Amino acid sequence: xxxxxxxxxxxxEEAAGRAVPAPSGTGGPGPDERxxxxxLVHRLLIRPExxxxxxxxxxxxxxxxxxxxFFTAAGAATWLDDSATLGIMAVAVALLMIGGEFxxxxxxxxxxxxxxxAMLATRAGxxxxxxxxxxxxxxxxxxxxxxxxxxRTGLPSFIITLGTFLALQGLNLGVTRHVxxxxxxxxxxxxxxxxxxxxxxxxxxxxxxxxxxxxxxxWLVLAALATWLLxxxxxxxxxxxxxxxxxxxxxxxxxxxxxxxVLFMTTAGxxxxxxxxxxxxxxxxxxxxxxxxxxxxxxxxxxxxxLLTGGYGSAIGAAVGALIFGMARQGIVYAKWNSDWFQLxxxxxxLAAVLVNNSFRRRAxxxxx
Amino acid sequence: MTNPPTRPxxxxxxxxxxxxxxxxxxxxxxxxxxxxLELRGVGKRFGSVIALDDVSVTxxxxxxxxxxxxxxxxxxxxIKILAGVHANDSGSYLVEGAPVRFASPRHALDxxxxxxxxxxxxxxxxxxxRNFFLGSEPRKGRGPFSRLDIATARxxxxxxxxxxxxxxxxxxxxxxxxxxxxRQCVAIARAVHFGARVLILxxxxxxxxxxxxxxxxxxxxxxxxxGLGVVxxxxxxxxxxxxxxxxxxxxxxRSQGCFGKSDITLAELTRQxxxxxxxxxxxxxxxxxxxx
Numbered sequence: 001x002x003x004x005x006x007x008x009x010x011x012x013e014e015a016a017g018r019a020v021p022a023p024s025g026t027g028g029p030g031p032d033e034r035x036x037x038x039x040l041v042h043r044l045l046i047r048p049e050x051x052x053x054x055x056x057x058x059x060x061x062x063x064x065x066x067x068x069x070f071f072t073a074a075g076a077a078t079w080l081d082d083s084a085t086l087g088i089m090a091v092a093v094a095l096l097m098i099g100g101e102f103x104x105x106x107x108x109x110x111x112x113x114x115x116x117x118a119m120l121a122t123r124a125g126x127x128x129x130x131x132x133x134x135x136x137x138x139x140x141x142x143x144x145x146x147x148x149x150x151x152r153t154g155l156p157s158f159i160i161t162l163g164t165f166l167a168l169q170g171l172n173l174g175v176t177r178h179v180x181x182x183x184x185x186x187x188x189x190x191x192x193x194x195x196x197x198x199x200x201x202x203x204x205x206x207x208x209x210x211x212x213x214x215x216x217x218x219w220l221v222l223a224a225l226a227t228w229l230l231x232x233x234x235x236x237x238x239x240x241x242x243x244x245x246x247x248x249x250x251x252x253x254x255x256x257x258x259x260x261x262v263l264f265m266t267t268a269g270x271x272x273x274x275x276x277x278x279x280x281x282x283x284x285x286x287x288x289x290x291x292x293x294x295x296x297x298x299x300x301x302x303x304x305x306x307l308l309t310g311g312y313g314s315a316i317g318a319a320v321g322a323l324i325f326g327m328a329r330q331g332i333v334y335a336k337w338n339s340d341w342f343q344l345x346x347x348x349x350x351l352a353a354v355l356v357n358n359s360f361r362r363r364a365x366x367x368x369x
Numbered sequence: 370m371t372n373p374p375t376r377p378x379x380x381x382x383x384x385x386x387x388x389x390x391x392x393x394x395x396x397x398x399x400x401x402x403x404x405x406l407e408l409r410g411v412g413k414r415f416g417s418v419i420a421l422d423d424v425s426v427t428x429x430x431x432x433x434x435x436x437x438x439x440x441x442x443x444x445x446x447x448i449k450i451l452a453g454v455h456a457n458d459s460g461s462y463l464v465e466g467a468p469v470r471f472a473s474p475r476h477a478l479d480x481x482x483x484x485x486x487x488x489x490x491x492x493x494x495x496x497x498x499r500n501f502f503l504g505s506e507p508r509k510g511r512g513p514f515s516r517l518d519i520a521t522a523r524x525x526x527x528x529x530x531x532x533x534x535x536x537x538x539x540x541x542x543x544x545x546x547x548x549x550x551x552r553q554c555v556a557i558a559r560a561v562h563f564g565a566r567v568l569i570l571x572x573x574x575x576x577x578x579x580x581x582x583x584x585x586x587x588x589x590x591x592x593x594x595x596g597l598g599v600v601x602x603x604x605x606x607x608x609x610x611x612x613x614x615x616x617x618x619x620x621x622x623r624s625q626g627c628f629g630k631s632d633i634t635l636a637e638l639t640r641q642x643x644x645x646x647x648x649x650x651x652x653x654x655x656x657x658x659x660x661x
Contacts (some may be wrong), residue, residue: 021475108551186547201449227514232516232517232519233515233516233517234515234516234517236510236517237495237499237502237503237506237517238503240492240495240499241492244492244493244494244495245488245490245491245492246491247488247490247506248488248489248490248491248492249489249490249492249503251474251486251488252490252503252504252505253475253505254503254504255502311494311495312494351513
């Protein structure tokens with residue numbers, strides 16, 4: 001080290017920040033002796049999902065204390081179930097938000113895909129599987145359109161997807177009313193392939209004597225997959241880059257437009273998954289379903305540590321954010337309170353999360369690890 | 370348009386260039402003795418605006434060519450032509466003696482011409498090693514299991530940085546936590562690592578303190594010593610003179626001459642940059658006003 005006068009064992013602020021030429025050649029591969037102490041604690045402290053993990057423990061403890069039956073197996077199955085479909089979407093929305101964009105059409109997409117599947121299966125007499133394939137294609141097409149419009153026009157995705165949100169909402173109601181003369185499609189139970197598709201999307205598994213919805217499994221698998229994607233793959237690297245500094249990313253050869261379009265398609269695809277889970281579980285779908293859910297997804301992602309400006313966040317955090325959501329919503333029921341309190345809780349939780357995440361992020365940016 | 374130069378090299382700039390070219394035998398080019406890069410009478414217009422007119426300069430391996438000019442002198446246009454963002458309207462652009470016409474920065478990059486812009490093309494919230502390999506990530510595994518080779522990426526980043534004499538404590542820290550000079554150095558090291566033969570640096574020392582600027586100048590010298598041709602754009606003659614081998618002065622889109630280091634002193638360079646005759650006239654004017 002050429003920072004003579006500073007002993008390596010006592011790193012000072014002076015030595016810490018400087019890129020000093022090292023003629024003695026100590027900067028070779030391998031860990032640097034100046035970073036050893038307090039590294040693990042620090043690593044944990046600057047993780048984006050830390051705030052949500054603390055929040056989840058607090059919420060869990062709180063409702064475990066005030067609500068009877070919250071910690072029973074049946075109770076856990078209930079709040080996990082509530083968290084699952086929200087969590088699937090929150091994970092996808094988190095990826096998109098890290099990539100620097102929003103998708104307001106994600107909530108309505110869950111209804112659109114369910115409606116398409118249901119109409120093809122019940123009205124056109126299709127088997128469920130091809131109906132699912134068509135609704136998936138529809139979702140991916142809308143996602144691609146969202147992405148294409150955003151990257152082509154350079155307009156905020158907030159506005160573009162607000163447009164698709166409204167358009168899909170109108171389409172859901174208009175087409176449903178035209179086809180069924182009502183605002184719902186039902187009768188999935190008698191369709192061909194309902195059984196086999198149901199096993200995949202809406203069955204339950206017995207764990208510790210309690211029936212757990214398979215959607216919980218989807219949620220956990222997708223959260224794990226998304227976390228791996230972000231941390232360990234090239235595409236994950238690109239997601240952070242296009243959200244953090246799109247122009248820089250483009251300058252070093254990252255296909256910014258393609259990355260963003262794929263992220264929009266991922267969100268729409270997650271909407272299809274949740275729509276399929278819902279239609280096969282409840283066997284009917286309301287045309288106005290899913291409206292307003294898009295904000296819950298964004299809230300869960302923000303609680304999980306995503307920045308609204310992009311470039312920072314965590315998929316596992318978003319999954320935990322959804323868990324907090326589910327625990328609070330069901331905890332209030334278990335505590336036999338009026339569910340009106342949920343909104344208050346939500347608002348406080350969101351503000352707390354944003355404040356905590358903001359301070360953590362500052363620490364992460366400032367920190368000299 | 371690509372082939373013969375549409376106009377002969379301009380007198381003043383051309384002579385300066387050939388003198389400098391002769392003084393140091395360029396090791397570049399496959400035994401041809403051609404310059405690594407050469408601009409001959411290059412011009413660029415945007416509509417009716419003449420952004421650059423009749424500029425000639427050469428860049429050789431193991432040398433630093435400094436481009437000095439005030440705001441609006443045409444430095445940005447000059448860089449963009451070299452980097453392949455714009456194509457020149459007149460004159461010719463030669464790489465190793467052969468005329469080229471780049472359709473995009475990617476093509477320039479493929480020929481080993483790397484540009485480090487002022488924004489450095491780094492993502493502040495991402496770690497140093499992720500930034501280092503962004504866009505060219507090393508991977509292992511096949512098909513859907515293809516993943517980043519993180520150990521290799523970290524070790525390579527650390528080695529590439531230390532080869533350039535940059536000693537970072539931890540390649541895991543976000544680039545945003547580095548100082549301006551360090552960030553500049555990471556961007557330079559990245560360009561060098563990915564096979565740059567010509568390094569174009571867009572005002573790397575602007576907005577830096579004296580100490581940080583010194584650090585960056587040291588890395589420029591190091592890149593030069595490793596055999597790269599460096600194009601160093603700046604408006605500060607005090608930064609240019611210590612590392613430069615050749616100085617191209619731009620003013621209002623025109624070349625004020627291209628000088629070898631032996632042909633110009635720091636004082637003269639400073640005088641030229643400070644506005645030269647214009648500033649002297651202004652001084653007289655102010656003097657006269659003060660007397661009345």
